[in-house]
Amino acid sequence: MKIIIIIFVLFFTSISFSQTVADSLLKPGWNPNGVVGLNLSQIAFNNWTQGGSNSLAFTFYSNFGAVYFSHPWKWKSYLKSAFGRTRIEDAGYRTTDNEIYFESLVSRDIDWAVDPYFAVTIRSAVTKGYDYTLTPSVQIVNFFDPGYVTESLGFLYNEGSIFSTRLGIAIQQTFAKNFTSYTDDIETLNEIEDFKFDTGLESVSELKYDFAANMSYSSFLRLFSRFKQLDVWDIRWDNNIAAKVNDYISVNLNVVLVHEISQSRKTQLKEALQLGIIYTIF
Numbered sequence: 001m002k003i004i005i006i007i008f009v010l011f012f013t014s015i016s017f018s019q020t021v022a023d024s025l026l027k028p029g030w031n032p033n034g035v036v037g038l039n040l041s042q043i044a045f046n047n048w049t050q051g052g053s054n055s056l057a058f059t060f061y062s063n064f065g066a067v068y069f070s071h072p073w074k075w076k077s078y079l080k081s082a083f084g085r086t087r088i089e090d091a092g093y094r095t096t097d098n099e100i101y102f103e104s105l106v107s108r109d110i111d112w113a114v115d116p117y118f119a120v121t122i123r124s125a126v127t128k129g130y131d132y133t134l135t136p137s138v139q140i141v142n143f144f145d146p147g148y149v150t151e152s153l154g155f156l157y158n159e160g161s162i163f164s165t166r167l168g169i170a171i172q173q174t175f176a177k178n179f180t181s182y183t184d185d186i187e188t189l190n191e192i193e194d195f196k197f198d199t200g201l202e203s204v205s206e207l208k209y210d211f212a213a214n215m216s217y218s219s220f221l222r223l224f225s226r227f228k229q230l231d232v233w234d235i236r237w238d239n240n241i242a243a244k245v246n247d248y249i250s251v252n253l254n255v256v257l258v259h260e261i262s263q264s265r266k267t268q269l270k271e272a273l274q275l276g277i278i279y280t281i282f
């Protein structure tokens with residue numbers, strides 16, 4: 001519970017720096033946006049007496065979205081994907097990024113401080129993923145193995161394009177084929193389940209803020225708790241700072257915190273600082 005309180009304090013403190021933009025800036029009909037990019041990191045040695053190994057790291061990523069606006073209705077969808085690998089001399093390639101996240105949300109303006117909404121989210125790995133702490137490495141995920149589908153219904157606070165937050169009742173389904181440790185119920189000793197059904201509460205908050213002419217900060221915080229165990233929360237907090245060098249080159253700092261006991265009893269943390277090539281499609 002302490003970690004949830006700390007995350008909320010840090011997240012909502014950052015909101016005080018934001019400015020809101022009204023929905024009236026959206027044109028009626030479709031408002032698409034799409035970005036693809038490649039982050040790179042490379043180091044090489046030749047006759048280097050202080051030691052070291054040649055390495056190459058890359059991450060392909062894409063962010064596509066569209067908002068359909070027709071007052072009082074708003075339909076927002078986006079697809080985020082990332083796939084990255086690192087090659088270390090004599091160790092071969094290792095997968096470092098491996099994720100697909102899709103969300104579609106419909107809301108209606110009812111002239112309240114909050115709007116009712118219905119949302120569907122889908123999460124999965126792009127391809128095979130491995131645990132490299134073991135020797136030899138062991139595969140632990142694949143495409144939609146496990147896969148997560150969540151439907152939620154509740155209320156949304158959205159005062160513009162900078163910040164939004166929502167809270168609702170949620171149904172979450174977890175699918176697995178080979179990696180049933182994510183779905184198996186340990187209480188049924190004689191049966192291995194490849195499907196898990198949970199009901200609970202879901203909270204999702206997003207912040208996008210341009211704090212300089214060429215620098216922006218984005219944050220995504222998702223919390224999910226099951227009704228049968230409301231003192232335990234799944235947490236995903238994804239933070240990214242991007243600095244544009246020009247229209248095609250950017251520097252990105254990404255920090256992701258995950259706490260989900262179905263994956264690991266320990267809190268997971270990922271940090272990456274990379275030089276990126278970015279292209280805006282629309």
